[in-house]
Amino acid sequence: MTHSARFPNLTGRLAPWLILAALGTCSFVLSCRLSFALVAPGAHAQADITVADQMLGAARVAFGTHFLEAADIYYHAGGTGRLNDSDWPDTWFRTLSRQIVPREYRHIETDSIAEMAPMLWVAMRADPHNIETYLIAAYWFATSAGLNQPELAHEVLREGRRRNPLNYRIRLEQALLFLREGRLADARQALDSALALWPSQEDPDSDQARQGKIYALTYRALLHESDNQVAEAIALWKQLAALQPDQTDIEKRLALLKSGAPPPVQASSVWQRMLRRSDLIRAECNHDHHHDHHHHNP
Amino acid sequence: MEFAIEIDNLNVRFPARGSTVQALDGLSLRVGLGEAVGFIGPNGAGKTTAIHVLLGFIEPSSGHAKIFGQDSRQSVARERIGYLPEHPDTYRFLTGRELLRMAGKLFLMKEKNLRERIDAVLRLVDIEQAADRRIGTYSKGMLQRICLAQALINNPDLVILDEPTGGLDPLGRMDIRKLIARLRDEGKTVFFSSHELSEVELVCDRVAMLARGRLVAEGPVTDLVAPGESLERFFLRTVAGPQSEQRATPTSREMGNRKQKGHRP
Amino acid sequence: MTKVLCITRIVWLDMLRRKDVYVLLILLGALLTALVSLNIFGLGGLVVYVKDVGLLATWGFGWILAVHIACRCLPQEEQRGTIYALLAKPVTRLQLVVGKWLGAWSVTCAATLAFYALLTAMVVFQGGTAALDGAVLIQGVLLHGAVLAILCALGLLFSTRMHQDAAATLTYVLSFAAFIILPRMPGLMARASGWHGTLVSIVYHLLPHFEIFDMRKRMVHDWGAVNGATFLTVLLYGAVYTALLLAIAWLAFRKKRFSRENLA
Ligand SMILES: Nc1ncnc2c1ncn2[C@@H]1O[C@H](COP(=O)(O)OP(=O)(O)OP(=O)(O)O)[C@@H](O)[C@H]1O
Ligand SMILES: [Mg+2]
Numbered sequence: 001m002t003h004s005a006r007f008p009n010l011t012g013r014l015a016p017w018l019i020l021a022a023l024g025t026c027s028f029v030l031s032c033r034l035s036f037a038l039v040a041p042g043a044h045a046q047a048d049i050t051v052a053d054q055m056l057g058a059a060r061v062a063f064g065t066h067f068l069e070a071a072d073i074y075y076h077a078g079g080t081g082r083l084n085d086s087d088w089p090d091t092w093f094r095t096l097s098r099q100i101v102p103r104e105y106r107h108i109e110t111d112s113i114a115e116m117a118p119m120l121w122v123a124m125r126a127d128p129h130n131i132e133t134y135l136i137a138a139y140w141f142a143t144s145a146g147l148n149q150p151e152l153a154h155e156v157l158r159e160g161r162r163r164n165p166l167n168y169r170i171r172l173e174q175a176l177l178f179l180r181e182g183r184l185a186d187a188r189q190a191l192d193s194a195l196a197l198w199p200s201q202e203d204p205d206s207d208q209a210r211q212g213k214i215y216a217l218t219y220r221a222l223l224h225e226s227d228n229q230v231a232e233a234i235a236l237w238k239q240l241a242a243l244q245p246d247q248t249d250i251e252k253r254l255a256l257l258k259s260g261a262p263p264p265v266q267a268s269s270v271w272q273r274m275l276r277r278s279d280l281i282r283a284e285c286n287h288d289h290h291h292d293h294h295h296h297n298p
Numbered sequence: 299m300e301f302a303i304e305i306d307n308l309n310v311r312f313p314a315r316g317s318t319v320q321a322l323d324g325l326s327l328r329v330g331l332g333e334a335v336g337f338i339g340p341n342g343a344g345k346t347t348a349i350h351v352l353l354g355f356i357e358p359s360s361g362h363a364k365i366f367g368q369d370s371r372q373s374v375a376r377e378r379i380g381y382l383p384e385h386p387d388t389y390r391f392l393t394g395r396e397l398l399r400m401a402g403k404l405f406l407m408k409e410k411n412l413r414e415r416i417d418a419v420l421r422l423v424d425i426e427q428a429a430d431r432r433i434g435t436y437s438k439g440m441l442q443r444i445c446l447a448q449a450l451i452n453n454p455d456l457v458i459l460d461e462p463t464g465g466l467d468p469l470g471r472m473d474i475r476k477l478i479a480r481l482r483d484e485g486k487t488v489f490f491s492s493h494e495l496s497e498v499e500l501v502c503d504r505v506a507m508l509a510r511g512r513l514v515a516e517g518p519v520t521d522l523v524a525p526g527e528s529l530e531r532f533f534l535r536t537v538a539g540p541q542s543e544q545r546a547t548p549t550s551r552e553m554g555n556r557k558q559k560g561h562r563p
Numbered sequence: 564m565t566k567v568l569c570i571t572r573i574v575w576l577d578m579l580r581r582k583d584v585y586v587l588l589i590l591l592g593a594l595l596t597a598l599v600s601l602n603i604f605g606l607g608g609l610v611v612y613v614k615d616v617g618l619l620a621t622w623g624f625g626w627i628l629a630v631h632i633a634c635r636c637l638p639q640e641e642q643r644g645t646i647y648a649l650l651a652k653p654v655t656r657l658q659l660v661v662g663k664w665l666g667a668w669s670v671t672c673a674a675t676l677a678f679y680a681l682l683t684a685m686v687v688f689q690g691g692t693a694a695l696d697g698a699v700l701i702q703g704v705l706l707h708g709a710v711l712a713i714l715c716a717l718g719l720l721f722s723t724r725m726h727q728d729a730a731a732t733l734t735y736v737l738s739f740a741a742f743i744i745l746p747r748m749p750g751l752m753a754r755a756s757g758w759h760g761t762l763v764s765i766v767y768h769l770l771p772h773f774e775i776f777d778m779r780k781r782m783v784h785d786w787g788a789v790n791g792a793t794f795l796t797v798l799l800y801g802a803v804y805t806a807l808l809l810a811i812a813w814l815a816f817r818k819k820r821f822s823r824e825n826l827a
Contacts, residue, residue: 074611078780088749091767096775096800097746099793100706102786118612121603141604152604312820353651356820373655381651387643389573391580403569404652448648458651 028059064127071119071136078102113144124159131169134160138173142180143279153177168197172216180275184223191220214243218274225267230257300367302456302487303329303352308361310347310511321347322358323511329489331455334482336498337491339508340537345491346384348508349460353381365456377405380454384461386445390434394425394444397433401448419447424473439470446477457481459490463497475501495529505529509537566654567662574636574666583631584674587624591678594620595685610690614783617682622707622779625675629711630734633667633718638727641821660719660813667715672708679704698788703778706794709801710776714738716808717771723816741770771804 088094120137123130134156142153154177160170175190194216202209217240224233234257241250256263310322321344329335337345350356351363354371368375388397395416402412420426423443428436433444442465449457459478463471471494478501481488492498498505499519507515514536515522523532578584598613637660640646649659679700686694717738721730748767755763775797780786788794 074615074784078784078786088753091749091752093745093767093772093775094749096793096797097772100775100778100789100797101780102784112611114606115609115611117606118601118603118609121601149604149606152606155604350647353647355647355650357818373653376651376653379651381648383644383647383651385644386648388645388648389577391577392573396576400569400573401648401652404566404649404654406565445648449651 060127061130064123064130064133067119067123067126068130068133068136071116071123074116074119075113076107113140116140124156128160128163131160131164131167134170135173138177139282142177150177150181166197167200168194168216169200169212171197172212175216175219176275176278179219179271184226187219188223191216191223195220210243214240217243219271222267222271225257225263230260233257300331301328301364302331302333302366303327303489304364304367305348305352306361306363308348308351308363309359310344310351310356311359320511322351324361325508325511325513326361327506327513327516329487331487332482332485334478334488334501334503335490336502336505337489337508338493338495338498338505338533339491339514343508344511345508346460347511349381349458349489349491352458353379377452378455380449380452380457382442382446382449382457382459382462384464386442388433388441388445388448391432393432394420394429394436394447397444397448398451401451405452407452415451415453419450422450422477423447438465439467442466442470446474454486456487456489459488461491461493463492463494471497495533499529507533507536566658567665570649570654570659570662571666571669574632574663575670578632578670584628584670587628587674588677588681591617591620591624592681595681599685599689608690610686610694611783613686613689614682614694615779617685618779618782621675621678621682622777624678625671625707625711626714626738628674629667629671629714630718630731630738632670633664633715634722634727634731634734636663636667636719637722637816638725638730646821656817656819657813660723660809660816664715664719664809664812667719668712671711671715675707675711676704696782696785696787699778699781699786702788702794703782706776706778706797706801709798709805710773712805713771713773713801713808716805716812720808720812720815723812723819738771738773742773745770745772746774772800776801 117137120133120140123133124137127133137156138153138160141149141156154174157170157174157177161167161174164170171190171194175187175194178184178187178190195213198204198213198216199209202212204210217236221233221236221240224230224236234254237250237254237257241247241254244250253263305325305327308322308325309320312319312321323344325344325348327348337348339345347356351358352365352370353376354373357371363370365375366378392400398416398419399412402415407415417426420429423446425440425443425447428440433441436444442462446459446462449459457478462474462478466474475497478488478490482501482503488501502519504516504518505522506513515532519529523529595613595617598616603609637646640649650656683695683700714734718730718734721733725733745767748763752760752763752767778789781789
């Protein structure tokens with residue numbers, strides 16, 4: 001057989017596979033689109049987006065979520081534990097399978113945290129508008145002892161900001177990073193723009209948006225305090241008090257500020273304690289679900 | 299007396315849409331050792347089916363077939379057979395020599411024996427020059443020859459050929475004819491089906507004629523045909539009735555064949 | 564045995580002289596090279612994702628090869644009519660079925676071993692020898708081999724009574740479903756009752772449980788070797804299941820009448 005004779009033969013044999021692959025991709029994209037439309041109706045329903053864009057967009061969202069989950073699985077060293085199967089009948093196969101496939105949790109050691117990076121990297125590229133990806137990646141890069149690459153965290157957040165210039169949560173995360181590093185001027189700027197951008201595309205009454213605003217306001221108020229800008233600080237604390245009527249700590253701090261007395265705990269040590277606590281809380285969150293952690297009450 | 303082939307009251311029915319096709323209808327046939335028997339009959343008469351039963355490809359609906367006294371369904375019955383299928387084809391990704399080696403191995407032939415036998419068989423079918431080429435590059439005639447070669451690898455005592463001359467040029471047909479004659483002279487039993495009646499006349503001791511699954515004539519050609527009649531004319535007379543006789547006129551080749559036939563014992 | 568090996572050899576030569584395996588090998592090599600050469604945040608020495616994606620590809624390619632080759636063996640003989648010359652030799656149909664299965668299985672195993680070798684080389688290149696646990700690797704490869712044995716037997720079984728494309732499609736669908744759905748089926752069993760429950764339970768126990776052969780997570784995340792008893796039990800299950808499938812394949816093939824025209 002000559003080369004020229006073999007070539008069409010090869011394409012002839014490949015053609016069905018290619019068609020199959022194309023059909024598979026189409027159906028995957030379509031099913032993503034459909035399931036996404038069910039989960040989040042109207043999420044991508046801007047008028048200027050074509051159907052093709054929509055379908056591709058939905059597929060990208062699905063891919064992004066998938067790789068974010070993959071990162072979570074890597075973090076748990078392959079143990080997913082997702083199947084809610086405690087009430088399932090115990091079969092011979094399940095017993096065997098449990099011994100072969102590790103199902104229990106095991107968090108990877110700190111120096112292996114970097115192994116999650118590829119999944120986050122792909123998730124970021126698959127769906128550049130999923131804010132969680134940037135937040136999680138930045139969190140791990142900044143806080144993991146084995147990795148300790150704050151510069152990487154900054155880079156990730158800069159990329160996130162470039163892709164989502166109007167999102168407040170990325171600016172807020174940047175502010176936390178700056179605070180951690182003591183770059184107060186940068187932190188101030190970031191918090192101001194976070195507050196200006198709030199609530200971005202989120203529903204202002206949602207839990208997440210509320211928590212975000214509380215965080216940004218608290219840190220900003222503390223920064224004003226440390227800058228001796230008492231009037232500005234008082235204004236922000238008042239906003240916070242309105243947002244959280246049941247928090248007596250805020251009222252006390254307001255009263256102290258108004259009286260002109262120095263607060264018992266300095267602003268800088270308050271925010272440092274807050275940062276430490278939020279690290280702890282987020283590490284806890286990451287144990288359960290990477291992708292729906294919240295900012296917790298200060 | 300031992301027979302190479304014994305077929306007793308063989309019935310084969312194939313399921314067809316809504317009904318059944320009776321491919322063989324009470325066929326009985328015996329082929330003695332060292333005989334060359336031509337198996338003739340119109341298309342669809344059941345020749346290939348009968349051969350398939352002999353080789354154990356098909357379980358008969360009733361009746362049985364024996365080869366050298368052994369039930370044809372057992373694989374040992376095939377130890378001494380060489381078979382050329384109706385549409386010979388083989389593994390095109392092998393070279394001729396590899397194919398023959400594989401065939402020999404299936405008969406558990408010893409290495410040294412096998413090597414000698416391969417060379418001998420290649421010479422016999424005259425395909426030595428292409429033995430180390432892929433079979434995919436062979437012409438139809440060469441394919442037929444290499445298939446014949448693999449049928450002969452075990453030096454079989456019974457050679458069953460299903461239309462061995464189909465699709466061959468006159469030269470190729472003559473080669474096959476010579477080969478059959480040679481096998482017969484070596485004392486092998488040859489059982490072959492063919493539509494080339496003039497050739498059948500030339501090389502066969504006996505013919506068995508099949509029509510609609512039934513044996514309609516059997517015996518030496520000289521006994522069957524009337525004096526001055528060709529086998530082809532006999533065939534037409536037997537199968538299609540006397541009216542079709544008029545349509546057939548003897549060709550010059552047939553006349554020549556008949557003259558030659560006289561020389562044979 | 565010589566006869567069986569002889570038939571096995573035909574499958575091997577067929578495969579070696581086709582390009583399918585080489586194409587997959589090159590594809591895997593390209594995939595792994597691409598993976599390793601990704602510059603992910605400038606972090607070097609990452610291996611988990613290489614192992615993960617590499618093993619996924621190895622399983623995928625092994626799956627495709629096993630089904631593809633096993634389903635082709637018998638129908639191809641029939642279509643080309645080569646089966647007549649073969650069965651005219653003193654070969655039983657059992658020998659033919661076993662020989663073909665052995666051929667398909669050994670070819671896929673050899674190709675899969677090559678995939679593993681390539682993957683191991685890449686992982687060691689990327690993360691050093693510490694990145695791979697030899698014992699787990701050997702266990703994982705052996706269990707993967709058992710999966711391929713079942714797949715080949717399944718494909719061969721379907722192809723005794725079907726056109727090769729139909730058999731391949733059916734094997735793909737069935738094995739994929741078994742792999743994905745079976746582990747979740749106990750959830751269905753917990754809810755189903757009556758004849759429905761019985762049916763689900765029968766299906767659950769009848770279909771091959773590929774998930775118990777899947778040691779990929781152990782390999783990827785360094786969970787260490789499985790204990791010997793479990794490992795041997797799983798291997799035994801694979802062997803028994805394969806033998807059963809082959810026995811059914813032989814029963815289906817034993818009395819089969821061939822017709823060249825129907826399939827060609
Ligand atoms: N697999 C099958 N299924 C159904 N019918 C079949 C099958 N094989 C053969 N037949 C039928 O059996 C009859 C005998 O066929 P067979 O092939 O034996 O004829 P033949 O004598 O060899 O014909 P030819 O000279 O054309 O080769 C035909 O009517 C054919 O249609
Ligand atoms: Mg015929």
